[in-house]
Structures are given as C-alpha cells and as structure tokens.
Amino acid sequence: MRDKLLFGRCIDTGSPIHRLDPRAKITGMILYLIAIIAVGSWPMLLVTVVFSIVYMLATRIPLKYFVKAAKPLWVLMVFIFVVQSLTVESGEVVLQIGGWALYAGGLKSGFIAAARMALLVSFTAILTFTTTPGLLNQGLDGVLKPLQKIGIKTQRLTLMMSIALRFIPTILDETHKILKAQAARGADIKELPWKEKGKLLLSLLVPVTVSAFRRAEELVLSMESRGYIVGAPRSEYHLLTWQTKDTWFVLSYVLLVAVVLTYRFI
Amino acid sequence: MSVHFEQVSFAYDDRSLWRHGALADVSLSITPGSFVGIAGITGSGKSTLLQHLNGILKPTAGRVKVLDFTIGAGDKGPLRELRRRVGLVFQFPEQQLFEDTVEKDLCFGPLNFGVPLEEAKDRASRALEMLGLDDSFLPRNPFHLSGGQMRKVAIASILTMEPDIIALDEPTATLDPQSRAELLQLLSRLQREEGKTVIVVTHRIEEMLPYAESWIVMKDGTPIFQGTPAELVREERHLSEAGLALPECIRLWNQLAIKLGLEQEEPCLSAEAIAERVAALYEHEVHPPTWGGGAGDAG
Numbered sequence A: 001m002r003d004k005l006l007f008g009r010c011i012d013t014g015s016p017i018h019r020l021d022p023r024a025k026i027t028g029m030i031l032y033l034i035a036i037i038a039v040g041s042w043p044m045l046l047v048t049v050v051f052s053i054v055y056m057l058a059t060r061i062p063l064k065y066f067v068k069a070a071k072p073l074w075v076l077m078v079f080i081f082v083v084q085s086l087t088v089e090s091g092e093v094v095l096q097i098g099g100w101a102l103y104a105g106g107l108k109s110g111f112i113a114a115a116r117m118a119l120l121v122s123f124t125a126i127l128t129f130t131t132t133p134g135l136l137n138q139g140l141d142g143v144l145k146p147l148q149k150i151g152i153k154t155q156r157l158t159l160m161m162s163i164a165l166r167f168i169p170t171i172l173d174e175t176h177k178i179l180k181a182q183a184a185r186g187a188d189i190k191e192l193p194w195k196e197k198g199k200l201l202l203s204l205l206v207p208v209t210v211s212a213f214r215r216a217e218e219l220v221l222s223m224e225s226r227g228y229i230v231g232a233p234r235s236e237y238h239l240l241t242w243q244t245k246d247t248w249f250v251l252s253y254v255l256l257v258a259v260v261l262t263y264r265f266i
Numbered sequence B: 001m002s003v004h005f006e007q008v009s010f011a012y013d014d015r016s017l018w019r020h021g022a023l024a025d026v027s028l029s030i031t032p033g034s035f036v037g038i039a040g041i042t043g044s045g046k047s048t049l050l051q052h053l054n055g056i057l058k059p060t061a062g063r064v065k066v067l068d069f070t071i072g073a074g075d076k077g078p079l080r081e082l083r084r085r086v087g088l089v090f091q092f093p094e095q096q097l098f099e100d101t102v103e104k105d106l107c108f109g110p111l112n113f114g115v116p117l118e119e120a121k122d123r124a125s126r127a128l129e130m131l132g133l134d135d136s137f138l139p140r141n142p143f144h145l146s147g148g149q150m151r152k153v154a155i156a157s158i159l160t161m162e163p164d165i166i167a168l169d170e171p172t173a174t175l176d177p178q179s180r181a182e183l184l185q186l187l188s189r190l191q192r193e194e195g196k197t198v199i200v201v202t203h204r205i206e207e208m209l210p211y212a213e214s215w216i217v218m219k220d221g222t223p224i225f226q227g228t229p230a231e232l233v234r235e236e237r238h239l240s241e242a243g244l245a246l247p248e249c250i251r252l253w254n255q256l257a258i259k260l261g262l263e264q265e266e267p268c269l270s271a272e273a274i275a276e277r278v279a280a281l282y283e284h285e286v287h288p289p290t291w292g293g294g295a296g297d298a299g
C-alpha cells in the first residue's frame, strides 16, 4: 500500500535538480503547465516529451517511478481519451458503426489530451520527488510572496499546504496500522471476499478520520505552545539562495513555452 | 518449540528504492509456556520481530515456525487459525482500536473466529476485569479514554481471543507504575496458571527481571544474546553492547558477587533479595566478607 503511493515522497539521489532553489522549480512547473496547455500538435508533443524525459533523467531517479506516479490517474486518462475522440469531428472518418463515426482528428486530439495529462502528472512528480516538503513549502511561500501586496494571506495557504502534505503519508500509515491490527484479530483484508473488503474499508473511515483530526489538533497545539502564530514574522530554517543555475533552469522553461506558443500561433 | 526462527531476514519496502533492512539473520527459539523478555533500543527491530509471530509480516528470507505453522518468504496460505492462537498487542494501542465502543472492540476478535455473540460479550467483560477496568467502560468510545486505559483495552481485546501465545509490544509504556506492576503480574499468572507463552518487548529491563524466564537482546536487527536471566546477569556486557542501560540491581549483584565470591549462584535481583542474601552470609559466616571501597553505593 505504502509503496504504491508515491505522491509527496522525496527520493534523495543528490542530483543537480535536487539542489536547485525550490522557487526555481515551482516557477518551472508553472511554466511547464502553460506549455502543456498550449501543446496541440504532434511535433510539439514530441518536443515536450523529449524535454520532460531529459529533465527526468537528470534527477537520476529511475523513469519507472515517474510512470508509477501517473498510474493512479489512468482511469481519468482513458476517460479523457474516449470523450475527446468521440466528440471531436474533424479529419477523415476512421470507423463507422451505424450513425456513429470516429474521426482521425478526434483520435488525435484524444491521444494528445491524455498524453498531456500523463506528462503533467509524471513531470510535476519531479517537484515532489526532488524537494523535501519543508523546502517545497518555503519555495511556495517565496513564489506566492508578491500576492501579499494585494492583501492575500499567503502564509495561511502555505501552512495549509504543508500540513496537507505532512498528513497524507500519516493518514496512509494510520490506515495501514489499523488494517494490521484487524488482521491480527482475524479479519485480514487480503483474505476476505470483495464485499467484505469493501465493508472493512468503510469501517476504517471513522477511526482514520478521527485520528487524523486528533493528530491535526495535537499538531496545532504543539505548534502554538511553541509560539507559532500564523503570519507572524519568523526566521526561516534554511535561507534560500538563488543562483545562476536556477536562472538557467527557469530560462529553459521559458524557452519551452516560447517554442510551443510560437508554433501554435504562427 | 512454540516459536522457532530460522535465519530470518526482513526488509520493509523490499525491492523498492526505500528498501530498509530491519531484521538480519535472526535465529531463535522460544519454549512453550515460558515468559520471554525481548530487549533492545529503539530501532533494533523488536516490533518487526514480534509481527512475524502471527504472519502480519512475512520473512524476506528464512523461515518462521510458530506452533504447527511454518511461514517462509512469499508464503500465502490462510493465517486465520495462526492469528487466533497468537495474540499480538501492537506498540501503539491507539492505532489498534477502531470500533466505536470498547465492547465492540473487545468482541471483534472472538466474533471473527466464530465465537457466539453472548460468549464474546462474556469474554469481553472478563478480560476487562482482568485488567482492572469495570463494565462501565463497555459502552464507552475507546478514543475518549486516557492513554493508559486505551492500552488496557487494547490488551484486553487480545485476551478475549484466548490465544496460546500472547505477544506484547512495550505494553507498559504509558501505564502508571502501579498498573505496570499489575499488568506484569497478570501476564505472569496467565503464564504460570494457564500455561500461555508470554512474550514481552521492553526497553525497561528491570521491571521484567522478576518475571522473565529467558531473555533475547536485539541489536541492529539481530539477537546478540539469548539465555536465562542468570546468564544475562553474568554476561551484562551484552546489554551495554546493545546500547541499553544496565539495571541498577544487576550492577549491584555483580559487584557483590565479585566481592563475595557469589558468581556461581543464582542472582538475586531485587533490593530485598540482595539484602537477605548478604544478611545470610553474615549470619552463617561462610565467607567472612571483606568490604572494600566501591561497594558503598550498594545500598
């Protein structure tokens, strides 16, 4: 169970990507998102795929982990593919069944849409794979800082983010522990028929939620009792330092966006 | 042998980037009906070892034999019967309770093993009583109990299954000193009077010295000592090697033993027992003791 869910886990391989400023990585991801949205043709899809793979390889994390990260969303991808292929009516008819026709253009846009989704998920995994939650949070804080000028309480946002990130593994862990305790008392989810499996999982909902809330409460109390006040000025643990390599990293994404947009609109 | 480990190794998240070895080449035996203490510092693999007893974890290499079951790497067979006969109390009781009343939690095990509801309820209130809680706890929500009460309910929920082997992971943590002593006495009684095998993980050796008949000391996922309390006292270096604090009474006994030539005797491991033994020496004047410096901190 634990090893299937990769979200939010940092895999330390000590690659150059790991050592980049988290703000650069977050900015890069935002630019990547823009590029992905603008991709609409085979050549640009190819360019983006190559760009992504180069960066994934640079993290020194085996590619299969990026594939795994996208796996939980495969149902959604299939869905997007089917909907797109059935609704877009352009190009030649590839298949005709009664009144239904499947168009080449539909297939193409379905495929591209699903590929964009897969790319997006596995590529953003670079961010969580190469950045510890603490740094991620600090980076987000830095990127959002300009919003404070227009009166948005960004610390609240980042605190929420970091608590959510901090709790996802905890909740999974907790679920895992209760499943173990139930197995020890004769209800092993692995040995039960499907219907019973469902029931057992449902019965977990309450205790896991309760304990997640209790944990959250304890965390808040312990933070407050150590003098934490949301939004109060406080010194950071690590000082983030922006270096030339961070600028180059961001520039490579600007280039990607520029290429994709130029191709699209010219 | 009621428990037999044959060169067992175990790694968490085996075959992934997060692979983390927790047990390495563990071979050990536990005789039926004995009271066994497992000691070791945090992270030495005690909890991992315990979870092999009922197949919650399965070895990545080697074999575990418990009662008449054998579990090897990759074995899949049904484990229900094993789990009925081996009761495992996990380290953190709050992660072991999941029903919304204490009674339901206590009946969960027995009902899974086909015990009729009436009898399950009967067992529930008996088990609670053994742990010094009365029936007023039955309808309560386990998540609203104090840490110590939760611990007791968690232990009771295992006793209701009436297992042959009871394995407890640091059961005395979060208990007050009196409940601690009562729990150990209860376990000792179950062992002596009902012939259960009791296996207790602890990092407080001294509180279990009066009860344990044999000890296993873990270090870095491997047992570095297995033997009787007398052997443990004689080979106290294993404790410091494992990073554990040497219990005061063991240190005291060893100092006296050297001074008074009692090395071959069965060690006395409480202040009273030691005092009596020394008094007896004086009375009979078998060895006129010669006190030197350093024994002054003996009292």
Ligand SMILES: Nc1ncnc2c1ncn2[C@@H]1O[C@H](COP(=O)(O)OP(=O)(O)O)[C@@H](O)[C@H]1O
Pocket (backbone or CB within 6 Å): B012, B013, B020, B021, B022, B040, B041, B042, B043, B044, B045, B046, B047, B048, B049
């Ligand atoms: N669920 C888990 N996933 C990964 N590693 C674990 C897990 N549980 C324990 N470990 C690791 O296994 C080793 C042994 O842990 P454990 O058996 O809990 O030790 P102890 O109970 O003696 O404190 C430790 O290094 C610990 O970090």
Ligand SMILES: [Mg+2]
Pocket (backbone or CB within 6 Å): B043, B046, B047, B048, B091, B169
């Ligand atoms: Mg432990």
